[in-house]
Amino acid sequence: MADQNEKNIEEMMERAEASAKGYFREGLNCSECVFQSFLDLGLTDLPREVIALSSGFGGGIGMTKNTCGALLGAAMSVAAVKGRKNPKAKEDINERIDELYGEDGIYSIFSSLVGEFEEKYGTVSCKEITDKFPDWHSRERKKNCQSIVGYAAALGVKYALK
DSSP states (O other): OHHHHHHHHHHHHHHHHHHHHHHHHTTOOHHHHHHHHHHHTTOSOOOGGGGGGGGGGHHHHTTSOOBOHHHHHHHHHHHHHHSOSSTTOSSSHHHHHHHHHSTTSHHHHHHHHHHHHHHHHSOSBHHHHHTTSSSTTOHHHHHHHHHHHHHHHHHHHHHHHO
């Protein structure tokens, strides 16, 4: 059973990667590509319009080249599944805090996601990822970002389904 579940997760990761890369070719920004591919998989019951939440994150948050928009899209995807639907559901403040910071808390999932992304690319900074391409509109930069978008989409699915 575990093998089948792992196979299903890998298949969904591959679908997310291909879908996100396709959206990038269609002109969606990096964050939108990742989040839209996740929504397409039907892993959440959020309305399709929530894609709007990811629009400002492209180019490292509004082209400021801060945190990679693809990574932010992956984090949003994970949050759609693992995030707290009602942060005040636990009556006790200490339980709420532990839900976030505890050994198996929500933050540990996101920390691992960011760590894995950073391990692969050496950074989470859009600036550091893209500054080696002097022309933002160059084919080389676009191909590089398209690859990152695909990876981030797969990574988001991996952590959402863990």
